[in-house]
Amino acid sequence: MFRIQILKITNMLRYIFxxxxxxxxxxxxxxxxxxxxxxxTDAIDLSELPDMSIYHLPSNWTTQNSEEIxxxxxxxxxxxxxxxxxxxxxxxxxxxxxxxxIERDVPDSLEDKVQYVFVSxxxxxxxxxxxxxxxxxxxxxxxxxxxxxxxxxxxxxxxAVLAVSYKAISPIDFSHSNIISVFDKHGELKYQREGLxxxxxxxxxxxxxxxxxxxxx
Amino acid sequence: xxINKTWHLLLLSLALTVVPNLHAQVKEMAEVKGGxxxxxxxxxxxxxxxxxxxxDIYPVTNAEYLEFVKENPQWQQSKVKKLFADDAYLNTWKGxxxxxxxxxxxxxxxxxxxxxxxxxxxxxxRLATMDEWEFAxxxxxxxxxxxxxxxxxxxxxxxxxTPKTYNNSVGSTYKNYWGIYDLQGLIWEWxxxxxxVFMSGESRKDSxxxxxxxxxxxxxxxxxxxxxxxxxxxxxxxxxxxxxTGRNLGFRCAKDY
Numbered sequence: 001m002f003r004i005q006i007l008k009i010t011n012m013l014r015y016i017f018x019x020x021x022x023x024x025x026x027x028x029x030x031x032x033x034x035x036x037x038x039x040x041t042d043a044i045d046l047s048e049l050p051d052m053s054i055y056h057l058p059s060n061w062t063t064q065n066s067e068e069i070x071x072x073x074x075x076x077x078x079x080x081x082x083x084x085x086x087x088x089x090x091x092x093x094x095x096x097x098x099x100x101x102i103e104r105d106v107p108d109s110l111e112d113k114v115q116y117v118f119v120s121x122x123x124x125x126x127x128x129x130x131x132x133x134x135x136x137x138x139x140x141x142x143x144x145x146x147x148x149x150x151x152x153x154x155x156x157x158x159x160a161v162l163a164v165s166y167k168a169i170s171p172i173d174f175s176h177s178n179i180i181s182v183f184d185k186h187g188e189l190k191y192q193r194e195g196l197x198x199x200x201x202x203x204x205x206x207x208x209x210x211x212x213x214x215x216x217x
Numbered sequence: 218x219x220i221n222k223t224w225h226l227l228l229l230s231l232a233l234t235v236v237p238n239l240h241a242q243v244k245e246m247a248e249v250k251g252g253x254x255x256x257x258x259x260x261x262x263x264x265x266x267x268x269x270x271x272x273d274i275y276p277v278t279n280a281e282y283l284e285f286v287k288e289n290p291q292w293q294q295s296k297v298k299k300l301f302a303d304d305a306y307l308n309t310w311k312g313x314x315x316x317x318x319x320x321x322x323x324x325x326x327x328x329x330x331x332x333x334x335x336x337x338x339x340x341x342x343r344l345a346t347m348d349e350w351e352f353a354x355x356x357x358x359x360x361x362x363x364x365x366x367x368x369x370x371x372x373x374x375x376x377x378x379t380p381k382t383y384n385n386s387v388g389s390t391y392k393n394y395w396g397i398y399d400l401q402g403l404i405w406e407w408x409x410x411x412x413x414v415f416m417s418g419e420s421r422k423d424s425x426x427x428x429x430x431x432x433x434x435x436x437x438x439x440x441x442x443x444x445x446x447x448x449x450x451x452x453x454x455x456x457x458x459x460x461x462t463g464r465n466l467g468f469r470c471a472k473d474y
Contacts, residue, residue, distance in 0.1 A: 051299035160330060160412050160459035161300065167413035 053187035054161055059154035061119075064131035064147035071158075072187075074146075077115040078211045079183040080203070083164045083176060085122035086134040091178055094196045096138055098180065098203075103144070105204045110211045117146045121166045121174055123155055163192070182206045185214040244281070244340070246271040247396040248474060249353045254362065256351055257447045258414075267352040272345060273469035274397050275324075275387035276404060277336060279316045282325035285336050287314050292332055301331035305462045322386040324404045324467040330459040333407040333468035342470035344409040347454070349471060351447065354401060356394035363394075364444055373446035376402045383465050401446075405453060407468040414455035 049055050055072040062068055082099060084092040099116055106114060120126035126134075131147035150158065159166060166176035180203055182191040191206030193199060249272055253264035286293045286307075293313035297306055307327050311317030328336075330344075337343050345353070357363035357372075364370070372391075376382060383404050390402035400406075457466075 053300065056298050056300050156410060156412070157331075157334075157459075163412070163458050165412045165414060165455075167410075 050186050050188050052189065054158075054183060054189070055187040057154075057157065057161060059150055059158060061148040061150045061154070062128050064128055064135050066128040069148075074115060074117070075187060076185050077113055078110075078185060078207055078214065079115050079117055079181075079187075080207060081117045081119060081162065081181045081183065082179070083119045083121050083159060083162065083166065085120055085174055085176075086126050086130055087122065088174065091176070091196060095178055095180070096140075098196065098200060100138075100140075101200050102180070102203050102207070105200065106207050110208065111144065113211045113215065114144065114207060115146055116140075116144055117148060119155070119158060120147070120149045121155060121159065121164075121176055122168075123149045123152055182210055184210045244470075245274045246472060247274050249349070249395045249397075251474075252352070252361070254348075254352050254355065256348060257444055257451055265348050267348050269474040270345070270349055271472040271474055272349070272353055272395070272397055273342075273471070276399055276406065276467050276469040277325050277333075278322050278387055279319050279325050280321035282328070282336065283314060283316055283321075285339060289335070289339060292335065297332070299460070301460060302329040303460050303462055306332070307462075309464070320384055320386060322388075323384050324387055324399070326383050326404055326464055326467045327462040328407075328467065329462050330407050330411065330457070334409065336468070337470035340470060342472045344407055344468060345471035347408040347410050347413065350400075350406065350408045351450075353393075353395055353397055355447075356397075356400075358391050358393060361394045364447075370444070370446055373401045377446070377449065383467070404465050404467040405450070405463070407466065408454070411454040411457055412459070414451050 055075055057071050059071050060068060061071065080099065080102065082095050084095055086092075096118075099118070103114075103116055118131075120131065126149050128149060131149060135141055135145060135147055162179060162181050164177050164179050166174050168174055178194065178196050180193045181189060182203060184190050190210045191203065193203050249267075249270055251267045251269040253266050255261060255264055259265055290296055290313075291298075294307040294310060295313050305327055306329060309317075309319060309327060334344055355362050355364050357366060357369045360366070382402060385403055387403065388398045390399045392398050393400060
């Protein structure tokens with residue numbers, strides 16, 4: 001599925017330098033002083049969401065229990081989010097296992113403050129019923145596991161916020177980046193881990209830190 | 218005779234002042250009839266089907282974007298949520314509703330994907346998908362698919378080496394087979410699914426985007442490596458995030474046919 005081909009790049013070197021300029025112009029913009037500004041916003045009005053909150057996204061989702069929710073309904077808990085599709089044979093079982101291990105390693109005392117969210121990148125196939133079956137198969141039936149399906153547009157937008165890339169490579173197969181994201185109770189991204197099974201510890205620590213900090217606020 | 222000449226000059230200058238204004242006010246779209254094509258990272262056996270669609274003939278300009286932010290203050294520079302745009306958003310503008318000395322008919326740049334997407338939605342349009350964009354942009358003046366034609370590729374590569382083309386007015390490059398201008402030669406453009414480009418495979422572990430991108434760039438199967446120009450576009454898209462903005466990155470809108 002994720003075939004790797006080694007290709008000649010020698011002839012491209014000439015253009016790579018041009019590209020690096022372009023990237024420089026876009027990516028360096030990102031080393032911004034966002035943090036300071038957010039803190040200022042926080043200090044002025046606590047009821048206002050921070051600028052970087054994902055809860056600014058006006059998206060509607062259906063859960064594995066066929067409930068209609070808005071993203072902002074999830075406010076108040078630490079969110080651990082991953083994007084998958086249920087027909088996935090390769091990476092997703094690993095991602096699901098990672099999520100299970102992460103959940104296991106988070107102290108029980110924080111259990112009701114953390115929400116584990118799977119967002120489908122294949123809304124056409126992943127109906128609420130299918131998500132429900134997937135939850136049952138994976139013994140993730142408790143409330144702390146949430147499976148979401150949205151419109152294609154909202155899904156693309158949500159992925160854009162998470163910096164998750166995905167592409168349908170056949171009717172039942174997607175290529176996608178494996179990113180686990182941790183958001184605080186206001187919806188601000190606190191941590192991201194990219195790759196499979198690489199470092200659950202980092203995610204777990206981020207969840208604990210984020211949740212404890214939120215609790216003390 | 219002399220009167221006649223002056224008269225001509227007058228008419229000419231009148232025409233010159235009217236035409237750019239037309240660009241700003243009436244957003245014409247061209248029909249792209251659709252078909253199949255093999256994208257850069259596609260496989261020969263699986264041509265991608267592109268359905269007929271409408272595409273803006275010109276990229277969105279500074280003047281047009283100004284109207285948008287006047288009507289939608291949440292997209293003004295000082296009011297935009299950081300989630301939706303980085304700090305460089307509209308940073309060459311003088312103020313929230315003032316683009317200063319910029320050419321009104323030059324393409325708007327320094328806008329994020331979210332901003333571009335919302336602009337198009339405000340016009341009852343949408344961003345083109347990457348396949349639609351690539352399909353429309355592989356045309357030169359004469360042919361719908363000019364990718365094997367040397368002059369087409371040379372034109373693009375020459376543009377890549379030309380600085381500050383974003384200051385030029387829309388419509389200053391060639392009109393392609395579909396009647397669309399500036400797909401090549403002015404700016405880079407957002408597409409709706411820019412985040413479907415994989416430069417480094419699924420198990421990338423490091424977060425150093427530049428190095429992983431280049432390794433990854435070599436590791437993804439491109440069908441035609443002579444097509445440097447589209448390689449560059451894919452690589453660029455792969456490096457983008459939805460809130461990024463760039464001086465040479467703008468957009469135009471599309472619509473279902």
